Amino acid sequence: MFKQNNQFKPFESRIWLSSPTMHGPEMEYVKEAYETNWMSTVGANINEAERLACEKTGCRYAVALSAGTAALHMAVKLAGVKPGDKVFCSDMTFDATVNPVAYEGGVPVFIDTEYDTWNMDPEALEKAFELYPDVKVVVAAHLYGTPGKIDKIREICDRYGAFLIEDAAESLGATYKGKQTGTFGDVSAISFNGNKIITGSSGGMLLTNDKEEAEKVRKWSTQARENAPWYQHEELGYNYRMSNVIAGVVRGQFGYLEEHIAQKKAIYERYQKGFQGLPVSMNPYDPEHSEPNFWLSCLLIEEEAMCEQVRGECRVLYSPEPGKSCPTEILETLAKYNAEGRPIWKPMHMQPIYRMNGFVTREGNGRAKTNAYIEGGVKGKDGRPLDVGMDIFQRGLCLPSDNKMTAEEQERIIEIIRQCFE
Ligand SMILES: *Cc1c(COP(=O)(O)O)cnc(C)c1O
Numbered sequence: 040m041f042k043q044n045n046q047f048k049p050f051e052s053r054i055w056l057s058s059p060t061m062h063g064p065e066m067e068y069v070k071e072a073y074e075t076n077w078m079s080t081v082g083a084n085i086n087e088a089e090r091l092a093c094e095k096t097g098c099r100y101a102v103a104l105s106a107g108t109a110a111l112h113m114a115v116k117l118a119g120v121k122p123g124d125k126v127f128c129s130d131m132t133f134d135a136t137v138n139p140v141a142y143e144g145g146v147p148v149f150i151d152t153e154y155d156t157w158n159m160d161p162e163a164l165e166k167a168f169e170l171y172p173d174v175k176v177v178v179a180a181h182l183y184g185t186p187g188k189i190d191k192i193r194e195i196c197d198r199y200g201a202f203l204i205e206d207a208a209e210s211l212g213a214t215y216k217g218k219q220t221g222t223f224g225d226v227s228a229i230s231f232n233g234n235k236i237i238t239g240s241s242g243g244m245l246l247t248n249d250k251e252e253a254e255k256v257r258k259w260s261t262q263a264r265e266n267a268p269w270y271q272h273e274e275l276g277y278n279y280r281m282s283n284v285i286a287g288v289v290r291g292q293f294g295y296l297e298e299h300i301a302q303k304k305a306i307y308e309r310y311q312k313g314f315q316g317l318p319v320s321m322n323p324y325d326p327e328h329s330e331p332n333f334w335l336s337c338l339l340i341e342e343e344a345m346c347e348q349v350r351g352e353c354r355v356l357y358s359p360e361p362g363k364s365c366p367t368e369i370l371e372t373l374a375k376y377n378a379e380g381r382p383i384w385k386p387m388h389m390q391p392i393y394r395m396n397g398f399v400t401r402e403g404n405g406r407a408k409t410n411a412y413i414e415g416g417v418k419g420k421d422g423r424p425l426d427v428g429m430d431i432f433q434r435g436l437c438l439p440s441d442n443k444m445t446a447e448e449q450e451r452i453i454e455i456i457r458q459c460f461e
Pocket of ligand 1: 106107109136206209229230241
């Protein structure tokens with residue numbers, strides 16, 4: 040069946056998933072750097088951006104770096120990961136969460152996702168420590184700006200004496216039980232990449248309460264110079280420091296974080312209301328304990344309302360069906376109307392590069408059970424899919440969540456999606 044959506048013309052200017060929004064002060068700080076010739080990796084903008092990050096999150100030290108990925112790499116070094124060491128990592132996330140483990144020769148073991156928050160399942164983490172009691176490092180991300188059950192994860196790490204790296208790249212400004220994400224880990228990473236809630240065009244920071252750790256990262260990220268009259272080196276160094284120009288943009292953006300969050304929250308709530316009656320739900324959070332930053336609004340299609348969709352490694356096929364839809368149909372339809380959505384992060388345990396790594400579900404070692412393809416997926420004892428990440432990847436998608444999208448434009452997006460289910 041061919042579904043026609045003739046009611047609308049494509050959007051004249053593209054509706055983005057999430058694009059940078061500048062306000063004015065950013066340019067002033069960049070100009071100041073330029074006019075004073077502080078075009079370097081030292082300067083007032085860097086110091087100020089770091090201070091603002093501490094003020095916002097409540098952490099004691101922030102080290103401004105070239106990217107969130109660089110911050111995660113430094114975090115993995117601080118954790119002392121050595122070649123061959125296994126590290127428990129979020130599974131359904133951006134690959135930048137886990138690649139830094141591999142940079143140091145560590146071996147990620149992926150922990151399955153929970154339906155409650157779409158983040159690391161504490162139950163699966165507990166199982167993982169039973170299977171691999173020697174593991175000493177955990178990397179946990181907060182997906183799409185929704186805090187995971189980070190206090191539970193923290194408690195499990197403490198019990199097993201593990202170092203917790205918190206990847207708060209997507210969740211700056213979000214809180215769990217009143218505390219900012221980025222302050223639960225032994226060290227944490229935030230990002231100012233172009234599509235994040237606030238941006239420097241690029242950039243990131245490592246957050247910590249430990250002065251010595253902050254100083255180590257300052258040193259490593261600026262080529263690891265020793266205190267000597269010449270360039271003296273005892274350790275491997277990196278060129279990871281943030282530029283004072285980029286820091287000017289970050290500095291200017293900090294004042295607009297709350298405004299961006301409010302806009303993103305309004306977008307989430309408008310979708311939630313607009314989809315009433317459709318066989319879908321939004322990316323969930325626990326309103327009693329957490330306040331997300333609502334960076335991306337996402338959709339999950341009920342199993343009964345999924346038309347057939349088969350994904351290979353790089354291509355996908357689906358067959359449209361009346362009353363049903365699938366992420367591919369919705370994404371392709373949005374694209375036809377000049378609007379940008381995105382599939383859910385494809386779980387790391389499904390990625391060819393990490394296909395041989397361990398994967399732990401809430402019932403234990405998931406590799407043996409989920410590697411075989413079974414129609415509808417492998418079910419757990421509770422009757423729900425055992426591989427939660429695979430299931431959310433199959434049925435979920437990220438919606439256009441740009442804070443410059445107008446309410447009228449969003450109403451059209453909602454209507455376009457509704458028509459996919461007709
Ligand atoms: C964006 C992102 C990163 C990496 O940040 P960059 O600044 O782009 O290097 C890491 N983890 C997650 C979950 C991200 O979304």
